Amino acid sequence: MTGLAEFHDHLGGMSPDAWEPLAADRLYSCADWLRFCATDIGGRTATGTVRTGDGAVAVTAVVEENNSFYQWHTQLTARGLPSPDPVGLMVGQRRGYRTSLLTRHGVDVDRAAPGLLDAVRELATRLPGSVLPSGTAGAGAAANRPTPCVAGFLSTEDALALRAAGGVDAVPVLLTTDAWVSVxxxxxxxxxxxxxxxxxxxxxxxxxxxxxxxxxxxxxxxxxxxxxxxxxxxxxxxxxxxxxxxxxxxxxxxxxxxxxxxxxxxxxxxxxxxxxxxxxxxxxxxxxxxxxxxxxxxxxxxxxxxxxxxxxxxxxxxxxxxxxxxRWIHPGIESPDAKALRGARLRPLWLLDLSEDSVLAGHGERVRAYNAARTEELAALSPAVSKALERDLFAPFC
Missing domain, CATH: 3.40.630.30 (Gcn5-related N-acetyltransferase (GNAT))
Structure with a gap:
């Protein structure tokens, strides 16, 4: 699964020395982790990056992914929501459950997001025939719909920045909670x-x-x-x-x-x-x-x-x-009750369909209702979970 510069290698042809200042302290965006994602067993994928003058983000061309957490079709249909076809461009790496929009020093994510959004959408248009094997683009190709372009495990800050970039009509869908323990x-x-x-x-x-x-x-x-x-x-x-x-x-x-x-x-x-x-x-x-x-x-x-x-x-x-x-321990996703009882703060992680003709467009109220209901289900697990939820990060999409 090669053929485009963005997938020349796991850093899209960029040197690790040039990449690491962008990744900074984000483990799941660092050069070594992306190397693991590119070489890990299972599925049919290609790992690469998209870069602009202001920032960068890891991307994955997906034909088949064996991890259900990264199957956007599985995640959305399980929530009773419309889904793009399961083959396309995933914004983010395929392991780690943390996707980050990376920026140059001194550049905030709101400034970088419009360029990155344009770049990943443009890349999605070039996937069929270049990275995705013929005949694997799914039903969307038959209906002349663009190749799906979906970001998963986004922070609230990055999801807000991508929506503010313009042209993203879908509302982010709550995937799970992300636990952080202060030391x-x-x-x-x-x-x-x-x-x-x-x-x-x-x-x-x-x-x-x-x-x-x-x-x-x-x-x-x-x-x-x-x-x-x-x-x-x-x-x-x-x-x-x-x-x-x-x-x-x-x-x-x-x-x-x-x-x-x-x-x-x-x-x-x-x-x-x-x-x-x-x-x-x-x-x-x-x-x-x-x-x-x-x-x-x-x-x-x-x-x-x-x-x-x-x-x-x-x-x-x-x-x-x-x-x-x-300063922190990051025990990751799932098991919010056990983590909250041991001092974790719980933050949301979102799935956002970046496709220009998103099948989730027009379903904003339905998605917000799901997000709000799921947040309340989490709060009802225990008083510890209710207290640990960082509600201000859930609120923008509920």
């Missing part, structure tokens, strides 16, 4: 004081004690030395929840991630002395943030009441982040 100065004790209540602080202390009493130890190793064990634990999690998996695919994906990301890719393993690990957490330290990327556990071997998941994924991450002087 204050003062380490573990200071972080404990940020939790929502004394009861929650006491619960965390009990979970830490139970973990220690069970005899668990946490070790930190490079992903390059541990991708096979990590894949096995992720497979065990997939099995527990009834999700399909292929252990060979999981192993190869982790291997490729380790190759692309190098020593930045690190794994925490949880085990008792002399035993095989019962859990892992793959993470990255990038900029001022610790990003939790993947987690897996052998649930058949966990001790009841030892809080292995929370100790490994959250509490160990807090200690690492505090020791490194980081």
């Amino acid at each position: 204050p100065e003062g380490g573990w004790e200071a972080w404990l004081r940020t939790l929502p209540s004394k009861g929650r602080r006491d619960s965390v202390k009990q979970e830490v004690k139970a973990f220690a009493a069970a005899g668990y130890e946490i070790t930190r190793v490079p992903l390059a030395d541990s991708f096979t064990a990590a894949a096995g634990l992720l497979a065990a999690t997939q099995k527990r929840y009834g999700h399909p998996y292929d252990i060979d695919v999981l192993t190869e994906s982790f291997r490729r991630q380790a190759t692309a990301m190098g020593p930045k890719a690190e794994v925490l393993f949880c085990a008792r002395p002399g035993e095989e690990p019962v859990g892992f957490s793959l993470f990255y330290v990038h900029g001022d943030t610790l990003y939790v990327r993947a987690v897996g556990f052998d649930y058949e071997r966990l001790l009841r009441g030892a809080a292995e998941y929370f100790n490994l994924v959250y509490y160990a991450s807090v200690r690492i982040a505090a020791d490194a002087g980081l």
Whole structure:
């Protein structure tokens, strides 16, 4: 899937040294991560970039994507909404669940958005016959509709900027929540004081004690030395929840991630002395943030009441982040209740159809009603979630 300059390589022909100032502290936009996206196993896609004088954004030409979170057709139809055809241009990279409009130093996103919007739309018109194999453009091509151009996992700021750029008639659709945990100065004790209540602080202390009493130890190793064990634990999690998996695919994906990301890719393993690990957490330290990327556990071997998941994924991450002087932990999407109870703020991530003839045009009230209803469903999960939702970021599209 090559043929256009934007897909000459994963940076569209730009050097990593030139790209990194644009990506700045955004892990899922950095050159190494885009290299992983370009080489990861599964699907038929091409990773590239679109650039203007003011900024840049990663793009993905999609014929087939095996991750349902990145299948805009799946996401929209599941919400009872009209959808563009499933083959086309995705604005953003295909792994990480964070799409960012990147700007040159001193340029704000509102200034960069119009040029980037024009550039990605123009690229979409050149995809058929150049990047997308003939006969894969979907029903839209038969109806003489332009190739779909869809952005996913946008922040509210970037979604507002693209809509303000002009000619985007669709209203963004709420995909999920994105969790961010603030790490204050003062380490573990200071972080404990940020939790929502004394009861929650006491619960965390009990979970830490139970973990220690069970005899668990946490070790930190490079992903390059541990991708096979990590894949096995992720497979065990997939099995527990009834999700399909292929252990060979999981192993190869982790291997490729380790190759692309190098020593930045690190794994925490949880085990008792002399035993095989019962859990892992793959993470990255990038900029001022610790990003939790993947987690897996052998649930058949966990001790009841030892809080292995929370100790490994959250509490160990807090200690690492505090020791490194980081400001944030990014545990990512899904499970808003568990994250809110451990101090996370919850921000929205949006899907926005950028196609000039969007099938979502004219459905603005319907989309806003869905967004508002889903926001209230989230708030109703628990008082902690309700308090953690950054409502001002949900409000523009509700």
